Amino acid sequence: MPESQPSDSSSEKTEDFAEVLRSLRRKEGTWVGWGQACQQLQKAGYTAQQIFEETGFEPVQQNQIVVASQVYQSIVQGNVPEEVRSRFERTGSDTLYELRILNQEERAAAAELIVEKGIDSEGRTRLPKP
Numbered sequence: 562m563p564e565s566q567p568s569d570s571s572s573e574k575t576e577d578f579a580e581v582l583r584s585l586r587r588k589e590g591t592w593v594g595w596g597q598a599c600q601q602l603q604k605a606g607y608t609a610q611q612i613f614e615e616t617g618f619e620p621v622q623q624n625q626i627v628v629a630s631q632v633y634q635s636i637v638q639g640n641v642p643e644e645v646r647s648r649f650e651r652t653g654s655d656t657l658y659e660l661r662i663l664n665q666e667e668r669a670a671a672a673e674l675i676v677e678k679g680i681d682s683e684g685r686t687r688l689p690k691p
Contacts, residue, residue, distance in 0.1 A: 578605060585616040592654045596630025599623045628661050629654035632668055636660075639669030645676045656680075 581598045584590065595618070602612055609620035618626075633649055636657075649657055649672060656675060660668045674680070 582615045596626035629657040632657040
């Protein structure tokens with residue numbers, strides 16, 4: 562349970578968080594959903610350590626997928642082609658995490674280039690550098 566209780570401590574909210582934790586523990590859905598779920602729990606007052614203890618997601622992994630899911634949402638809003646969205650929805654949190662330093666337009670362009678050129682997770686670290 563979170564150290565400080567969320568402002569809405571109704572049993573419905575508690576059940577919602579229990580379901581989010583259960584879903585993370587079972588690794589249901591995509592990494593994008595996992596990142597959004599971790600962020601939801603953090604905003605509700607759960608610490609990275611508490612999330613780890615409940616789900617098995619290490620704090621470093623939580624950070625990566627939370628940030629990468631934000632980058633993913635950014636490229637989706639940048640109207641990247643379906644092929645790019647689909648590719649990164651399935652896999653690629655490590656790649657998108659590296660694009661965090663770019664603005665939305667640059668992220669979208671880099672994501673398209675990564676898919677177009679078939680760049681792997683080793684090659685992607687050179688893209689964001691000026």
